[in-house]
Amino acid sequence: xxxxxxxxxxxxxxxxxxxxxxxxxxxxxxxxxxxxxxxxxxxxxxxxxxxxxxxxxxxxxxxxxxxxxxxxxxxxxxxxxxxxxxxxxxxxxxxxxxxxxxxxxxxxxxxxxxxxxxxxxxxxxxxxxxxxxxxxxxxxxxxxxxxxxxxxxxxxxxxxxxxxxxxxxxxxxxxxxxxxxxxxxxxxxxxxxxxxxxxxxxxxxxxxxxxxxxxxxxxxxxxxxxxxxxxxxxxxxxx
DNA sequence: GCGACAG
DNA sequence: ATCTTGTCGC
Numbered sequence: 001x002x003x004x005x006x007x008x009x010x011x012x013x014x015x016x017x018x019x020x021x022x023x024x025x026x027x028x029x030x031x032x033x034x035x036x037x038x039x040x041x042x043x044x045x046x047x048x049x050x051x052x053x054x055x056x057x058x059x060x061x062x063x064x065x066x067x068x069x070x071x072x073x074x075x076x077x078x079x080x081x082x083x084x085x086x087x088x089x090x091x092x093x094x095x096x097x098x099x100x101x102x103x104x105x106x107x108x109x110x111x112x113x114x115x116x117x118x119x120x121x122x123x124x125x126x127x128x129x130x131x132x133x134x135x136x137x138x139x140x141x142x143x144x145x146x147x148x149x150x151x152x153x154x155x156x157x158x159x160x161x162x163x164x165x166x167x168x169x170x171x172x173x174x175x176x177x178x179x180x181x182x183x184x185x186x187x188x189x190x191x192x193x194x195x196x197x198x199x200x201x202x203x204x205x206x207x208x209x210x211x212x213x214x215x216x217x218x219x220x221x222x223x224x225x226x227x228x229x230x231x232x233x234x235x236x237x238x239x
Numbered sequence: 240g241c242g243a244c245a246g
Numbered sequence: 247a248t249c250t251t252g253t254c255g256c
Contacts, residue, residue: 068246070247102247104244111246133245143245160245201245 030151032099032113039106040140047142049150052204054212058155060127062089063220064119065229066148067132068111069237073097076114077237079229080124083219086228091236092121104164105139108147116151128208128216129156130229135205135213137165137180137188149206156205157213159227163190163201172196175218189214193221200225 033039064080073095080090094117100109111133119126135145135158149156165182167190174195180188180203188203191214202217204210220227226234 068247070246102246104246107245138245158245162245164245 067233079232137203145205155207
């Protein structure tokens with residue numbers, strides 16, 4: 001088939017050209033508001049495009065981690081690792097000035113513009129995006145991972161170090177998990193990736209279900225709390 | 240109303 | 247996110 005990147009369904013090429021090149025970074029569907037009110041409106045408009053099911057035959061060979069480091073400017077880094085060996089196979093960075101203030105719930109507007117430009121620089125098309133933050137585990141069900149997935153058309157999931165919703169402590173062993181809820185709705189999982197270590201918070205971004213996302217995160221974190229994708233991207237962003 | 244709040 | 251020493255453990 002063809003999961004070559006941009007412009008999945010929905011179809012309203014409301015800003016910029018329609019994707020035809022297979023590049024990750026097409027302008028399709030992108031707009032970067034300048035105010036919080038506009039940003040929330042963008043989230044409300046795009047949230048309906050999220051697909052929380054894993055496409056049949058989804059067998060990624062690589063996973064791509066996204067992270068942003070804050071200094072004078074923002075440094076976005078993306079790192080693709082082989083899911084078999086967890087070795088780095090591709091990476092890119094991009095830096096630029098702060099373009100949106102930090103507002104919990106409006107994260108994507110701060111980090112995504114640079115992250116998308118970094119994704120454009122990759123040699124190999126990403127198969128699944130592992131975002132540093134939440135996906136559906138978000139007050140409007142449209143966190144960074146959903147936004148990244150919808151704008152690129154690439155399967156995406158969120159792995160947060162902290163949660164926005166409510167959860168009970170999962171069991172103490174690697175692989176144990178408990179439901180992460182918000183307003184009584186299950187929006188993700190508190191997942192223990194290492195024995196007796198604080199859990200991470202996994203949620204669906206786009207084109208993956210919660211079980212698949214959980215499996216991927218466990219695969220990516222055989223030894224450390226955070227997935228290798230995140231660790232590699234974090235390392236690259238601060239170098 | 241007030242506080243808390245992904246990175 | 248970032249400001250920051252030492253310390254315990256594999």
